[in-house]
Amino acid sequence: MNRILFEPGEIAEGVAAFGGVRAEHVRNVLHGEVGQVLKTGEVNGKIGTGEILEVGETVRVRVRHEAEPLPPWVDLVLAPPRPRILKRLLPQLAALGVGRIFLVGAQKVERDFWGATLLKEENCRPLLVDGLMQGCVSTALPTVETRRSFRRFVTDELDALFPTGTRLVAHPGREGMRDEGWGRRDGGWGMRDGGRLVLAIGPEGGWTDEEVASLEAHGFVRYSLGPRILRTDTATVALLARLMPPETRTGVLV
Amino acid sequence: MNRILFEPGEIAEGVAAFGGVRAEHVRNVLHGEVGQVLKTGEVNGKIGTGEILEVGETVRVRVRHEAEPLPPWVDLVLAPPRPRILKRLLPQLAALGVGRIFLVGAQKVERDFWGATLLKEENCRPLLVDGLMQGCVSTALPTVETRRSFRRFVTDELDALFPTGTRLVAHPGREGMRDEGWGRRDGGWGMRDGGRLVLAIGPEGGWTDEEVASLEAHGFVRYSLGPRILRTDTATVALLARLMPPETRTGVLV
Numbered sequence: 427m428n429r430i431l432f433e434p435g436e437i438a439e440g441v442a443a444f445g446g447v448r449a450e451h452v453r454n455v456l457h458g459e460v461g462q463v464l465k466t467g468e469v470n471g472k473i474g475t476g477e478i479l480e481v482g483e484t485v486r487v488r489v490r491h492e493a494e495p496l497p498p499w500v501d502l503v504l505a506p507p508r509p510r511i512l513k514r515l516l517p518q519l520a521a522l523g524v525g526r527i528f529l530v531g532a533q534k535v536e537r538d539f540w541g542a543t544l545l546k547e548e549n550c551r552p553l554l555v556d557g558l559m560q561g562c563v564s565t566a567l568p569t570v571e572t573r574r575s576f577r578r579f580v581t582d583e584l585d586a587l588f589p590t591g592t593r594l595v596a597h598p599g600r601e602g603m604r605d606e607g608w609g610r611r612d613g614g615w616g617m618r619d620g621g622r623l624v625l626a627i628g629p630e631g632g633w634t635d636e637e638v639a640s641l642e643a644h645g646f647v648r649y650s651l652g653p654r655i656l657r658t659d660t661a662t663v664a665l666l667a668r669l670m671p672p673e674t675r676t677g678v679l680v
Numbered sequence: 681m682n683r684i685l686f687e688p689g690e691i692a693e694g695v696a697a698f699g700g701v702r703a704e705h706v707r708n709v710l711h712g713e714v715g716q717v718l719k720t721g722e723v724n725g726k727i728g729t730g731e732i733l734e735v736g737e738t739v740r741v742r743v744r745h746e747a748e749p750l751p752p753w754v755d756l757v758l759a760p761p762r763p764r765i766l767k768r769l770l771p772q773l774a775a776l777g778v779g780r781i782f783l784v785g786a787q788k789v790e791r792d793f794w795g796a797t798l799l800k801e802e803n804c805r806p807l808l809v810d811g812l813m814q815g816c817v818s819t820a821l822p823t824v825e826t827r828r829s830f831r832r833f834v835t836d837e838l839d840a841l842f843p844t845g846t847r848l849v850a851h852p853g854r855e856g857m858r859d860e861g862w863g864r865r866d867g868g869w870g871m872r873d874g875g876r877l878v879l880a881i882g883p884e885g886g887w888t889d890e891e892v893a894s895l896e897a898h899g900f901v902r903y904s905l906g907p908r909i910l911r912t913d914t915a916t917v918a919l920l921a922r923l924m925p926p927e928t929r930t931g932v933l934v
Contacts, residue, residue, distance in 0.1 A: 428909045496907065518914045561908045651921065653750065654815045655682045660772050663914055664921030667905065 427451045428562035429465040429473065431555060432489070437468065442476060442487050449485040452478070458485065467491055467565050469555060495565040498525025499671055501588065501622055503579075504662070505532035505629035506572075509542040511659045516550060516570075520557025522666045524568050525622060528587075531574040534631035545572055580640050588624045595626040595646040596665055597638055598655050625649075625665060630658050681705045682816035683719040683727065685809060686743070691722065696730060696741050703739040706732070712739065721745055721819050723809060749819040752779025753925055755842065755876055757833075758916070759786035759883035760826075763796040765913045770804060770824075774811025776920045778822050779876060782841075785828040788885035799826055834894050842878045849880040849900040850919055851892055852909050879903075879919060884912050 430451070432442045452458040458481050466489050467473035473495045476487030502519065506512055506529040519527060529545070543549055550570045558564055573579040626633075626641055633641070638648070651664055684705070686696045706712040712735050720743050721727035727749045730741030756773065760766055760783040773781060783799070797803055804824045812818055827833040880887075880895055887895070892902070905918055 518910070521908060521910055521914065522918075523908060560911060563907045563909075652924065653817045654775060654777060655817075656772070656775055657814060660775065660917055663917045664776075667918030667921040668924075670906065670922075 427455070427556075427559045429467055429559055430476065431467050431469050431559050431565060433469055434471065437489060440488055440490075441479065442466070442489050443484055445484045449483070452485045453481060465562065467495065469558070469565055469567055471565055473563075473565060496523065496563045498564065498566050498568070499523050499622060500666065500669065501526040501528070501624045502662075503528050503530050503624060503626040505530060505535050505627065505633070505658075506539050507630060507658050508536070509539065509544045512542075513544055513553065515659050515662060516553040516568075517557030517560060518663055519666075520554045520564070520568050521561035522663070522670070523561070523564055524666070525566060526587075527568055527570045528579070529570065529572045530579050531576050532629050532637055533576075533634045534629040540572065540574060545570070576637060577640070580644055584644055588622075591622045591624055593624045593626070593641075593644070593646040594649040594669075595633070595638060595641045596628065596650065596661065597633060597648050598650050598661065623669060625669065627658065627662055627665065681709070681810075681813045683721055683813055684730065685721050685723050685813050685819060687723055688725065691743060694742055694744075695733065696720070696743050697738055699738045703737070706739045707735060719816065721749065723812070723819055723821055725819055727817075727819060750777065750817045752818065752820050752822070753777050753876060754920065754923065755780040755782070755878045756916075757782050757784050757878065757880040759784060759789050759881065759887070759912075760793050761884060761912045762790070763793065763798045766796075767798055767807065769913050769916060770807040770822075771811030771814060772917055773920075774808045774818070774822050775815035776917070776924070777815070777818055778920070779820060780841075781822050781824045782833070783824065783826045784833050785830050786883050786891055787830075787888045788883040794826065794828060799824070830891060831894070834898055838898055842876075845876045845878055847878045847880070847895075847898070847900040848903040848923075849887070849892060849895045850882065850904065850915065851887060851902050852904050852915065877923060879923065881912065881916055881919065 427448070430448050432444065436442050436444055452464070456464065458464070458478050460478050460481065462478045464476045464478065464487060466476035466487065468491055472491040473493050474489060474491040476489040478485065478487050480486040500523065502524055504527060507515065547570070551567070554568050558567065573583070626646060628637070642648070651661070651668060656664055681702070684702050686698065690696050690698060706718070710718065712718070712732050714732050714735065716732045718730045718732065718741060720730035720741065722745055726745040727747050728743060728745035730743040732739065732741050734740040754777065756778055758781060761769065801824070805821070808822050812821065827837070880900060882891070896902070905915070905922060910918055
């Protein structure tokens with residue numbers, strides 16, 4: 427918890443009052459005292475500082491949120507891993523700067539995934555907020571949507587959802603699709619037209635050839651980390667780290 | 681399990697016989713039949729193929745192991761995370777190509793870590809072999825050693841352990857130590873003298889200023905992924921992915 431974030435309704439007249447895990451963190455980890463200044467911010471809002479007014483069961487801080495957080499830089503089309511793995515992955519995605527997450531049916535996704543209670547918005551949200559508080563520099567809560575039909579998603583929705591931006595499909599360990607300098611030779615991750623990167627990551631068994639062909643027909647370029655084959659959760663973090671643009675805006679952060 | 685690895689003692693006269701999880705994988709995931717050819721290899725040895733001779737409780741394959749695996753490309757000096765996290769991390773480190781892992785005491789490492797049963801060699805080994813079988817291209821079993829004294833490790837052992845190679849210390853989210861082109865601008869991760877990269881990664885609360893200064897005095901260069909602060913397990917995978925050299929040797933792999 428490197429920055430404490432508040433929901434909009436938690437702030438009244440410039441003062442945030444909160445209990446629970448965040449208050450525990452202030453008491454036990456930060457050893458908060460009256461007058462101490464914390465890094466704070468608002469979910470989907472600005473960031474800044476909070477000066478402690480009171481430490482008890484409830485903690486009260488006077489907030490000044492005037493700085494812009496870093497915006498998300500990538501959207502994911504993700505064939506969902508098992509719920510246990512996804513649960514671990516969601517905070518990491520928020521911390522790494524993912525904007526929208528589309529969990530899309532692929533042939534090798536286990537059918538019983540779609541009933542997972544994790545997929546309810548109220549269950550995802552705390553995990554994502556945790557990730558934002560870990561990452562410290564973003565407040566934009568990633569959106570999570572499910573699409574069971576891969577075909578319908580790709581043919582009917584893709585172009586409207588991602589009108590601009592580079593599209594990459596991760597496809598590990600095969601010939602001719604290795605990292606050829608994305609995110610390296612050109613000093614960035616190849617964003618050509620100002621849109622956000624879209625990265626499609628398949629299920630544990632990989633995309634089928636048909637799925638890759640369909641994505642390629644819709645402008646996705648194959649991308650691979652090299653010959654090492656990683657589990658999808660490891661691969662997702664690794665791909666995002668590899669493609670992450672260098673940030674030049676830290677000067678404005680507080 | 682993208683490549684089945686055998687311990688040296690499991691192969692006799694060119695035939696490997698095995699039960700347990702690997703045999704289950706052959707039966708249930710690969711739907712193995714007599715004559716089918718699998719990707720196989722030997723722990724700390726060569727890789728190649730195995731032709732199925734028999735599928736039952738025990739599986740028998742005739743192996744041809746003639747190709748060189750990819751060698752490790754990085755060693756880690758790691759302030760150990762909690763055992764539960766380390767347990768999850770070890771297979772990922774093996775899959776990502778780590779050679780030697782030194783778990784080194786840092787001020788913010790929890791003291792009770794050092795009693796963890798995970799640290800016994802017989803408990804690490806199966807996790808590391810799993811990671812090699814996942815990664816598919818390496819067979820060199822990472823070594824895991826513990827050093828409780830950071831100071832003694834850095835002053836007495838470091839130069840003998842890592843006589844050549846670039847030394848980096850990960851230090852997140854602070855000014856002036858951001859990714860400045862390592863692994864990007866020069867098309868590689870800056871290995872200057874043919875030695876392996878050594879990467880030092882601190883505990884959840886970070887290295888102390890003294891620890892960073894001590895590492896810098898011993899030739900470590902600060903490295904950061906940028907302003908986003910990641911949990912150490914996420915950061916470890918992200919750092920390795922970011923620094924991973926492009927592999928050009930897949931042509932020889934089978």
